[in-house]
Amino acid sequence: xxxxxxxxxxxxxxxxxxxxxxxxxxxxxxxxxxxxxxxxxxxxxxxxxxxxxxxxxxxxxxxxxxxxxxxxxxxxxx
Numbered sequence: 001x002x003x004x005x006x007x008x009x010x011x012x013x014x015x016x017x018x019x020x021x022x023x024x025x026x027x028x029x030x031x032x033x034x035x036x037x038x039x040x041x042x043x044x045x046x047x048x049x050x051x052x053x054x055x056x057x058x059x060x061x062x063x064x065x066x067x068x069x070x071x072x073x074x075x076x077x078x
Contacts, residue, residue: 052059
């Protein structure tokens with residue numbers, strides 16, 4: 001338990017160090033990249049909504065079976 005806690009702290013510390021002291025990137029993000037990322041995000045959201053719409057009946061029946069309460073049994077438990 002203590003080793004995993006130390007490992008997590010080291011990973012967080014290393015990530016923070018990399019964010020605080022970045023190396024030179026010599027990169028350029030053109031203005032069209034933002035609209036492309038927005039387009040990808042919107043397409044993902046719409047595809048997820050469509051998949052949910054198509055499989056809604058199956059998902060609803062799955063979760064209703066999963067959380068269904070068992071009918072009460074008689075006094076002798078049968």
